[in-house]
Amino acid sequence: MEGIFPLLMAAVFWIATHNGFAGTDIRTRLAGKIGENGFRIVYAIISVIAIMMLARAWEGAVAMPVWTAPAWLRLILALIMLPAFLFFIAGFLRNPTAVGGEAVAGQQIRGIQRITRHPMLWSFALWALVHVIGNGDVASLIFFGTFAISAFLGMPSIDRKLAARSPGAAAKLRTETSILPFGAIMAGRNRLVLAEIGWLAPLLAVIGWAAMLHFHARLFGVPALLHF
Numbered sequence: 001m002e003g004i005f006p007l008l009m010a011a012v013f014w015i016a017t018h019n020g021f022a023g024t025d026i027r028t029r030l031a032g033k034i035g036e037n038g039f040r041i042v043y044a045i046i047s048v049i050a051i052m053m054l055a056r057a058w059e060g061a062v063a064m065p066v067w068t069a070p071a072w073l074r075l076i077l078a079l080i081m082l083p084a085f086l087f088f089i090a091g092f093l094r095n096p097t098a099v100g101g102e103a104v105a106g107q108q109i110r111g112i113q114r115i116t117r118h119p120m121l122w123s124f125a126l127w128a129l130v131h132v133i134g135n136g137d138v139a140s141l142i143f144f145g146t147f148a149i150s151a152f153l154g155m156p157s158i159d160r161k162l163a164a165r166s167p168g169a170a171a172k173l174r175t176e177t178s179i180l181p182f183g184a185i186m187a188g189r190n191r192l193v194l195a196e197i198g199w200l201a202p203l204l205a206v207i208g209w210a211a212m213l214h215f216h217a218r219l220f221g222v223p224a225l226l227h228f
Helices: 004-018 025-034 036-060 071-094 119-135 138-165 167-176 200-220
Strands: none
Touching (some): 004 036, 025 036, 036 138, 071 119, 119 138, 138 167
């Protein structure tokens, strides 16, 4: 279990700053004292420190295998990364300054937001879960699991902040969109319009996904796919 305790502490620090700090009234009070720009600077510094702590702790933790993902499962996980890329890029192109449902507040709900109002957080969640399952060791479970937990906690947190700031916009989002991908569409509260997503986001997603499969071993020392 060497190095696991520092990794756990770093994980707690990340979740506390991102979900227990930025997603609560503490943020509002602090931003009121130092200003919105001041808060963003402080939060950016804390975020950099938190991610550095996590990365360093993960590198120092001994990998203790819990399970080994077979080649066929790694293939499925690699395929799941394609919608993760699409959620990220389509969400970014829709509004590059937002991570979740706040992006469509006061705007017409179109494209990827018809599928989920938190496309970028879903991209992070899918990425994290794919790596938890694919790696199968304790250190990876904590490291990537931290990002998955943070993403899933962030979705209702963003909804709550929007509801407090703009109840009407929040009600519209809840009615016409869903946290769960395709939830509102399956419930008949929205419809899938692929033309609104366009061709650029899927093209960039495929290119990014293919490039990551090809360069994964070179960048991270581990191939994304194993030989059957």
